[in-house]
Amino acid sequence: MxxxxxxxxxxxxxxxxxxxxxxxxxxxxxxxxxxxxxxxxxxxxxxxxxxxxxxxxxxxxxxxxxxxxxxxxxxxxxxxxxxxxxxxxxxxxxxxxxxxxxxxxxxxxxxxxxxxxxxxxxxxxxxxxxxxxxxxxxGIAALAAYQSVAPFVKEGSQVFINGGSGGTGTFGIQFAKALGCTVTTTCSTRNIELCKSLGADEVIDYTALKEDLPTALKARGKPFDLIVDNVFADPNLYWHSPSYLIPNGTFSTPGDTKPSSLVNIAMASFLPAWAGGGQRPFVFVRNQPKKADFEAIGKWMAQGKVKxxxxxxxxxxxxxxxxxxxxxxxxxxxxxxxxxxx
Structure with a gap:
């Protein structure tokens, strides 16, 4: 010893x-x-x-x-x-x-x-x-956020993050901004100012919505280049995404362990559109440890771009x-x- x-x-x-x-x-x-x-x-x-x-x-x-x-x-x-x-x-x-x-x-x-x-x-x-x-x-939250955002955007991309005030969402907003994106996110009323302080350009208060979120995004009228769903409570956010996600845009999620969510993830990921699969690219982020990703996250934290x-x-x-x-x-x-x- x-x-x-x-x-x-x-x-x-x-x-x-x-x-x-x-x-x-x-x-x-x-x-x-x-x-x-x-x-x-x-x-x-x-x-x-x-x-x-x-x-x-x-x-x-x-x-x-x-x-x-x-x-x-x-x-x-x-x-x-x-x-x-x-x-x-x-x-x-x-x-x-x-x-x-x-x-x-x-x-x-x-x-x-x-x-x-x-x-x-x-x-x-x-x-x-x-x-x-x-x-x-x-660690887990930052890595999930990074791998949900960084591979799918470029400067000027329009990004929607569902769930902006939790561990993954707070990092996701900041990563997207560090990469030069415009960010829209959801949160409850009490977390609006937090999300704005992290750089969110537009915040949707889900507690004040009079309709469901997919309907609200359709009414918004501006498509996104990337949607990150940290919540995945309503699979309709993906199934209706052709109305607010560009054709070659990506829908990514760190996933969920609920059986109903896993079924939807499987259908979206593996079935072609004509067989009931999704009409937009779907990525289930597996959150694998990667040294280069940790280094990028650490660099942004040291520079003050991410807190x-x-x-x-x-x-x-x-x-x-x-x-x-x-x-x-x-x-x-x-x-x-x-x-x-x-």
Missing amino acids: DSQLPSTMRACQWTTNTTGIENTLHLNPSATLPKNANNLPAGHTLVKVAYTTLNPFDYKVAEAPVLGNYILPKPSIPCLDFSGTVVATKNAELSVGDLVFGRTNPPFFGCLAEYVVVDSAGISKVPKGVSLQDAATA AVVEEVIEMADAGKGFGRLKGGRVRGKIVVRVGGD
Whole structure:
């Protein structure tokens, strides 16, 4: 064992998904260190975690009947996002003491703990001028936003983002603006000013609509080059998109785990239009860790073009309550968990 490493670590763990992660997550002061912490595989890095953030993906996988019950190890440590300090590494691009951020790759979660092992695709150096707290937000949500926007736009593109005030939406607005796009987004009344402050050119208050969103977009009369649906609650937003998305425009979504949503995604993605598929290109963003994407996100944060939107910083002992709030669907930006701190 590395003499610098403790024999155990603090970690938030759950062992059952029967009553929801917010009720079953507990802080273990003497959890086992990550597998391979003392014998890193090639290209991997051991990180002492400073901060992590909570994502819907964390609890959706934990509470899934098959994944949660049979595939994830028990006890299980949630969270994919991290920022922290390199303790040991077999990644030639990193050195002990480097400040880093990124995300682990499912089914390996484990960031709601003092130590985590990360492969080379999921880790990047924290740029000078970016805090560890802010860097921790640039994992799952930022990557989903980047991969939903950047590949499909150019300067001057008209972009519509459905759901602008959550973790992915707040990043998506800023990424689209950094790329020179005009952005329209949706949010509730209380989040209008937030979305405008992030650069949204037009904000649709969905709580004040007298018709459904597809009808409102049709009435708007101006087509978009890209639609990013972070909500995917109403598949009609895609099925009616020929009325407000240019013929070669793209409809992208980070996706959802609800069976009804998966059926619609499958139909839109794989069936030709004559067989019931969509009439506009549909992209299901798979949110794969990619070093170049992390570097682009970090660069924009360092330049001040993109900022982290943090609703609250909580302690590890309150992570269960944090998941409960996240499941309520009214979080603005990100909930950050202080693990080791700065």
